[in-house]
Amino acid sequence: MLKHGILGLLNYGDMTGYEIRTVFRDSLNHFWHAQTSQIYRELQVLEQKGWITVTHVEQNGKPDKNVLSITGTGREELKSWLDDETTVNPVRSAMLMKVFFRGECSIYENIEYFKRLSKRETVFPTGSEAAGEVSSEYKKMIDDPLKALYWKFTIDFGVMYDRMLREWCDNCIHELEDLKDENTSY
Amino acid sequence: MLKHGILGLLNYGDMTGYEIRTVFRDSLNHFWHAQTSQIYRELQVLEQKGWITVTHVEQNGKPDKNVLSITGTGREELKSWLDDETTVNPVRSAMLMKVFFRGECSIYENIEYFKRLSKRETVFPTGSEAAGEVSSEYKKMIDDPLKALYWKFTIDFGVMYDRMLREWCDNCIHELEDLKDENTSY
């Protein structure tokens, strides 16, 4: 998966490992966290597979860099990954795992828990207005508005997800408060 | 994480690896996929850490089984994991990674793509009514309605997620159709 993300970026144009890392950190972070160490490791694999080539470039005043380019077979691989609709998202939510076992704690504790959760567990902690700001790095690279549309779609997803999460937390809080009232009415 | 999920189940009562696998497959699958092989491997680690004990039980007419029980230190570990609100959900959506690079395909293709996506990429492919059915195995174990509430919250999340995903796909389709109309009006 990360392999194909990197391939997708290189398909827009040549980049260094450092630039790839920056784009992941600033513009793709809302749907994919990638560690620098993992990016450099995958880059080695991509070269071994013949999907990218590396050109060493000397710079003055800056450290040397390795510029990466996608190859023909790399483009084919990217295309076949895009066309494959059978790859499934692994389902794994640490948040829901904890909620599942929250029965161990009291209703009072859990009401407070969900209040904190709706503030903490968000894709864009700084709010949806700030979401657009994360694009800066990405926009430097892509000025095709049609391609930027799909980037915007992923931001929209994050904004809707955050709204849904807050709604869900509110629902949970309401149900717990109803329970609390039932118990104290005796 | 899986370690603590297993610990949480064993906190309800003794189980075999086989039963843990069944509960994961039938009742926790909407927020956590766990392979049988991984469960048995984690079980070995949990025993090494002293969080569970294993009792070999012979059966007649059925293969022998290893019954697992949580220990005192296991309960402490579970509690401190529940109380720790700093563990962060890794963000990783294969679906959004593909959407991000969909600019490579035509608007027509992508409208169809989002139509298929809203049917395919769901937590509960059989619909929200069927969601409640997955509980069967879990309910066999837990008849405390207060604990079952938190299980229901995770189901609610899945239902709301699916609704949000359909809405998001519809929005994307609308934006793409508007673009298509603009282009054909020339």
Added chain:
DNA sequence: TGGGTCATGTAACCTGTTACATGATTAG
């Protein structure tokens, strides 16, 4: 006699995380 359930795992591999390591230039 063939498939489903009960019941256990191992081995190899792939992917992600954490911690560490280096070193030059530039702007405040």
Added chain:
DNA sequence: CTAATCATGTAACAGGTTACATGACCCA
């Protein structure tokens, strides 16, 4: 002088996936 930016990675470990392996009993 110090912090940030540019630029590269390695090593060890943790966690997840895929494929394989075994075997008895029960029901149709």
